[in-house]
Structure formats: structure tokens, C-alpha cells
Amino acid sequence: MEIVLTDRGGPEKLRVADTDSPAPGRGEALVRVLASGVSFAEVQMLSHRYPMQPKYPFVPGYDLVGEVTSLGEDVTGVAVGDRVAALMVTGAWRTHVAVKADRLVPVPDGLDAGVAAAATMNGVTAWQMVHQTAAVRPGQTVLVHGASGGVGTLLVQLTVAAGAKVLGTASQSKHDAVRTLGATPIDYRTEDVAARVRELAPGGVDAVFDHLGGDSLRVSYDLLADGGILVNYGSASTLNDNNHWVVPYLRTIRRFASWWLGKPLGRARGRRASFYYVKPGASFNRALVEVYQLVAEGKLVPPIDQRLPMKEAAEGLRLLMNGKATGKIVLEA
Numbered sequence: 001m002e003i004v005l006t007d008r009g010g011p012e013k014l015r016v017a018d019t020d021s022p023a024p025g026r027g028e029a030l031v032r033v034l035a036s037g038v039s040f041a042e043v044q045m046l047s048h049r050y051p052m053q054p055k056y057p058f059v060p061g062y063d064l065v066g067e068v069t070s071l072g073e074d075v076t077g078v079a080v081g082d083r084v085a086a087l088m089v090t091g092a093w094r095t096h097v098a099v100k101a102d103r104l105v106p107v108p109d110g111l112d113a114g115v116a117a118a119a120t121m122n123g124v125t126a127w128q129m130v131h132q133t134a135a136v137r138p139g140q141t142v143l144v145h146g147a148s149g150g151v152g153t154l155l156v157q158l159t160v161a162a163g164a165k166v167l168g169t170a171s172q173s174k175h176d177a178v179r180t181l182g183a184t185p186i187d188y189r190t191e192d193v194a195a196r197v198r199e200l201a202p203g204g205v206d207a208v209f210d211h212l213g214g215d216s217l218r219v220s221y222d223l224l225a226d227g228g229i230l231v232n233y234g235s236a237s238t239l240n241d242n243n244h245w246v247v248p249y250l251r252t253i254r255r256f257a258s259w260w261l262g263k264p265l266g267r268a269r270g271r272r273a274s275f276y277y278v279k280p281g282a283s284f285n286r287a288l289v290e291v292y293q294l295v296a297e298g299k300l301v302p303p304i305d306q307r308l309p310m311k312e313a314a315e316g317l318r319l320l321m322n323g324k325a326t327g328k329i330v331l332e333a
């Protein structure tokens with residue numbers, strides 16, 4: 001079985017299709033999928049707004065957790081029966097996936113497959129941004145936009161664990177959840193976010209994690225304290241724009257260039273702006289080992305809003321698009 005995204009539109013454009021299990025090629029392992037995440041990337045793909053997405057029809061699915069059932073030629077370091085995870089970008093919403101063996105990361109014994117899936121793409125995204133891009137330190141103050149989301153809930157936990165004071169934007173109905181994670185919630189729907197952040201952090205914040213892009217970037221940058229960093233990792237606010245998907249990214253580059261130019265002109269005050277993009281490779285694999293270790297030790301808890309059978313992927317996307325989820329929606333095969 002596989003889930004096919006047939007065309008631009010809403011979740012009704014997803015189809016459940018029967019398929020044969022593929023044969024693993026040279027250097028590949030065949031993985032029987034146990035769980036896969038639903039993410040905002042698929043929402044963007046439905047609207048044809050995800051950077052360089054495949055042509056319709058295609059099988060979405062950014063990450064997977066599963067069990068190796070057979071091996072192609074020349075595969076080392078992984079065996080039949082191993083539980084593994086991988087970042088696919090697309091193609092994970094299938095019952096069986098042939099995956100390059102060098103993309104596979106072992107899943108610790110005892111770690112539930114759904115929990116591991118909730119921690120895969122989102123966990124590495126949050127971990128790399130907190131510990132590598134922004135290098136959050138104790139005593140800092142950090143603003144996390146979308147603190148109730150799949151990535152946001154992990155960003156909050158990791159920044160709190162790094163010793164920072166965290167402010168998190170979220171819808172009012174999710175404030176208790178955000179508070180429980182250790183952040184001070186701000187209602188982006190009814191409050192003046194910038195004014196509230198200035199009230200809570202009069203000297204500015206040391207880092208902002210901004211998945212909204214567009215006009216939010218200017219506001220986020222202006223909230224930085226001297227030496228602070230804006231980490232932009234999405235363009236959620238431009239989902240419904242009518243222009244080509246590349247336009248918001250070109251605008252972001254232009255904005256970033258003006259801030260970079262501000263440095264020699266003495267306007268930057270040590271403030272930086274950085275774009276983060278999760279990608280498969282050795283660095284992802286190393287980070288995922290760290291993330292799974294934290295999850296296995298109970299130091300990072302990926303909240304799962306719903307576990308749905310994979311054939312109900314359309315419902316998973318509907319819930320995410322309607323803002324119904326706190327944390328992650330996981331599909332189980």
C-alpha cells in the first residue's frame with residue numbers, strides 16, 4: 001500500500017493505492033514501515049509551495065521508522081530485523097520502502113516506533129537549530145514561534161534543557177501545553193507579539209526560531225538583543241500567497257542580504273540571521289543518534305497528538321491544516 005498525492009488541492013487529493021513491495025537495489029535495504037510523521041511540508045506540497053517538490057502524482061512522507069526485511073547487494077552495517085529510521089523528504093508513506101543503507105539510523109531497543117517517528121525529522125531539526133545554529137546557552141532568553149507544533153514542542157524542551165528562558169507563541173487553546181513544556185505562552189492571534197516580548201524581555205531576546213518567514217522576519221530580527229541570532233526555518237505565513245513558491249525565498253534572501261550588509265556599516269550590533277534546512281547525510285544521522293538517546297532517557301518527550309493508520313493520511317493532514325494538533329501526528333502502517 002502507498003499514499004499518493006495526486007494533484008494540487010486539499011487532503012481529498014490523497015489516494016490509497018495498492019503496490020508490490022519493491023526489491024532493494026545495490027546498497028539499499030528494504031524497510032517495512034512501522035511509523036511515519038505528518039508534517040507541514042506535506043501541507044505545503046498539497047499547495048505546490050514546497051521548494052523543488054516532485055511533479056504530481058507522487059508519494060509524500062518525510063521520515064520513516066521501520067524494520068529491515070531484506071538487503072540488496074553491497075550493504076554493510078545493517079542486518080535483517082534491525083529497527084531503523086531514515087529521512088526521506090518524500091516517499092515514506094508506503095508499507096515498504098527501499099532505502100539507501102547509509103541513510104539508516106538504528107532505533108534504540110524499547111523505543112516505540114511512533115515516538116521515534118515523532119522525534120526523527122522534527123527532533124533533528126530542533127536539535128541542530130538549538131545546539132548548532134543558535135548554540136543556546138544557559139541564562140539566555142529565546143523566542144520560539146509555533147511552540148505548540150511538531151517542531152515547536154521539541155524546540156521548547158531543548159531550549160529549556162539548555163538553561164534558557166523560553167517565550168513561545170501559540171493559539172490560546174494550547175497555552176497550557178506550552179506552559180507545561182516550560183515556556184511562557186504568547187497568543188499570536190490576539191496579542192501584539194512584539195510588544196509582549198518586549199515586556200517580558202526588555203533587553204531583547206538572544207535567539208528567535210521563526211518558521212513563519214515573510215513579514216515576521218523583520219519583527220523577529222528587531223526583537224533581538226545585541227549579539228542575538230534569528231534562525232529562520234520555514235515560510236508558513238506565505239502558504240496562501242498566489243505567487244511562485246520561490247518568491248518568498250528570494251525575498252528572504254534579499255532581507256538577509258540587507259542585514260549582512262549592515263555588519264560592515266556598523267548597524268548589525270552583532271545580530272545575525274541564519275536559515276536552517278534539514279537534510280539527509282552524516283550530520284543528520286549523528287544528530288538523530290543524539291536525539292534518540294535523549295528520548296530513550298526521557299529527557300526529550302515528543303508529544304503525539306494522534307496516531308492514525310497510514311491509510312488515514314488525509315485525515316492526518318486535515319487535522320494539521322486546521323490547527324487541531326498539539327505536537328505530532330503519526331501514521332502507523
Ligand SMILES: NC(=O)c1ccc[n+]([C@@H]2O[C@H](COP(=O)([O-])OP(=O)(O)OC[C@H]3O[C@@H](n4cnc5c(N)ncnc54)[C@H](OP(=O)(O)O)[C@@H]3O)[C@@H](O)[C@H]2O)c1
Nearest residue numbers: 039040146148149150151170171188211233234236277278
Ligand atoms: N527548515 C527545515 O528543515 C524544517 C524542518 C521541519 C519543519 N520545518 C518547518 O517548521 C514549521 C513547523 O512544522 P511542523 O511540522 O511542526 O508544523 P505544525 O505541527 O503544524 O506546527 C505549526 C505551528 O505553527 C503555529 N502557527 C501558525 N501560525 C502561526 C503564527 N502566525 N504565529 C505563530 N505560530 C503560528 C501553529 O500554532 P497553533 O496550532 O498553536 O495555532 C502550529 O503549532 C513549518 O513551517 C515547517 O515548514 C522546517
